Amino acid sequence: MSLAEVEARERRAQARGLFRALEVLRADMARRAGETLEGWDELIRRPEFMPSARNLADYLALRRGDLVPFQAPLASLGLSSLGRAESHVRPSLDAVLASLALIGGEGVAEYPPVEIFAAGPARLAARRDALFGARRGHPNTRIMVTLPSEAATSAELVAGLIAEGADCMRINCAHDGPDAWSAMIGHVRRAAAEAGRRVPVQMDLPGPKLRVEEVAPGKAAKKEKTDPGETGRLFEGDRFEVVDVLSAKAELPQITLSHPALIAALEVDGALWINDGKIRAKILEAHPGRVLAEITSTPSKGAKIKVEKGVNLPGVDLRVPALTEEDLGHLDFVLGHADIIGFSFVQTGADLRALFAELEARAEPVGERSGPSLMLKIETPLALRNLPALIVEAGGRMPVGVMIARGDLAVEIGFERLSEIQEEILWLCEAAEVPVVWATQVLENMVKDGQASRAEMTDAAMSQRAECVMLNKGAQLGAAVTFLRDVLVRMDRHNNKKSPRLGALGLWHDF
Structure with a gap:
């Protein structure tokens, strides 16, 4: 042989x-x-x-x-x-x-049959277009833009963003109010009509506020000049207290938190992170109404704890209902104006059912209407673990998308895990044929200052595998939209989701 x-x-x-x-x-x-x-x-x-x-x-x-x-x-x-x-x-x-x-x-x-392999991608593409708007040609990935307050008074700003290539607009209901929102949406609708395009609007319900509510600098910091609503500058090893009620006689800096579930969940040896993890602390003592914490990490120049900064408890499943009284107050407006409801802090099926009940109570029979779609904002480990069930329960009732809220999610699961987890979310949602938004800090330096870092350029290129990318507000937002669109068009030549397209390598064409 x-x-x-x-x-x-x-x-x-x-x-x-x-x-x-x-x-x-x-x-x-x-x-x-x-x-x-x-x-x-x-x-x-x-x-x-x-x-x-x-x-x-x-x-x-x-x-x-x-x-x-x-x-x-x-x-x-x-x-x-x-x-x-x-x-x-x-x-x-x-x-x-x-x-x-x-x-x-x-x-x-x-x-x-050969056609069965095209069915899933076709459904996903159709859902992408329904959620974020259709466009001719590239890029395949849509661009969502968070509107600043100035958009309420500047039709030119909104029209400029659409002209630069924004496909979808986002309004954060934690800011401004109904009059401003109405003005923004009016500018979007008129500019979209003039451009001959459909530009959907997503309105995000704020959800529970997990923030620093009040601050007292403490006697030890009296000699340092501090503004109202902030502590003195804190460094590793410094201590502060989390309390139910501030005390004017306290020696240490004190803070109160916006939700009672936060202080109730603080346990000895647990972690408390403030301002997206810029200030990290460990719990030393926990008593009813008072918790003693020690700073374990800050930037090299230290940091001040300020009111309204976000709070995270890494490793803790905070069982807080996603739908708040404030959200319910916004819901009538959102239903009358938005194309997409951004559901913040959704974690469980109970959260979804609470929202469905409110929609139906407002004569909006879920699954039998042409009203808003639903965007699940994935921000916590519990939401991450429940993601398949959340997708099925939401998608089984109404059109749905998933937003990877990478800021809060990174703090909650650990920054070192974010890269792998965002990949797994993309894979899972592709299998479920559900569009994904790649969100938080995309081209952040460019949006604010006009110059992207090398790491941000790579992140923007990687975002092409999602159905939509979200940019936050900033002074250079229009330029960032143009830059991002160019990056996405270039990446479309080379990749489709996880698959390389293997087009000709033009750079070495004559080698």
Whole structure:
């Protein structure tokens, strides 16, 4: 027997072994996915979402195990390693099995219909356009812009943003008020009509305020000049107190927090982070109404604790209802004007059901209307763990998207984990055929000062794999929209989600 015949026999044996292993994997996937779908059955009231839920169930079942051992052997046979199966999980596995059967000489190769591989991406693209607006040509990724207060009085500012390439506008209901919001939306609608485009508006409900509410500098800081609403400058090793009520006689700086659940959740050795983690502290003592904390990390020049700065408790599942009285006060306006409801701090199915009940109480039957879509803002570890269920329950009732709120999420799960977690969210949402917004601090230096850092340029390029990218407000917002659009167009030449397009390398075309 020749060497070529020996190698061919080995290839056939390898293919047969892989075929049997993947057959077992597929059967297990089908069983688990079926059980998951059965549990989701009552949540899905929109038949058009069922194919997405089915593919998501397949993906969750497939990714329970480790696929690494299959990747190199499949690639050595010239087959898919299942690394890009998110939008068509079961057909991808079936196609690999058919090819293995053909190579190994076992059974008949029955490939799935070619069109089934395009169905999921087509649904995702249609949902992207419905949420964030359609556009001709590139970039495929849409740009969402957070409107500043000035947008209420400057129609030119809004029209300029749309002309620069903004696809969707965001209004944060934690700022301004109904009169300003009405003016902003009026400017958006008129400018969009003049541009011959649909520019949707997302209005974010503020959710529970987890912030520093009051500050007292303490006697020890009396000699240092401080403005109202801030402590003196604190460094590593300094101590402060978290209290229910400030005391004018306190030796140490004191702060109060905006939500009673925050101080109740503070425990000895727990972490308390302020202002997106710029100030980090460890809890030394916890008593009713008073908690003693010690600074463990600040910038090198120290930092002051100021009112209205955000508070995070890393490692703590804070069971706070997402929908607040303030949100309910905004909801009538939002329903009458917004294309997308941004649902802040959503963590559980109970949060979703509370919102659905409020929508239906306002004569807005969920799933039977052409009203706003829903944007799930993922900000906490609990929301992250519940994400598949949140997607299914929300998407089963109304059009839905997912926003990766990378600022709060990074603080909550740890900055070192954000990179991998945002990847996993992108994969999960692609499997669920749900559009994703890549949000928080995108091109932040450029938006504020007109010059992007190298790291921000890389981040902007990576954002192309999401369906939408969000820019926050700043003095150079228009220039940032132009720059981001150019980056996204360039990246569209090279990548589609996880798949390289492998176009010609123009730089070395004549090499």
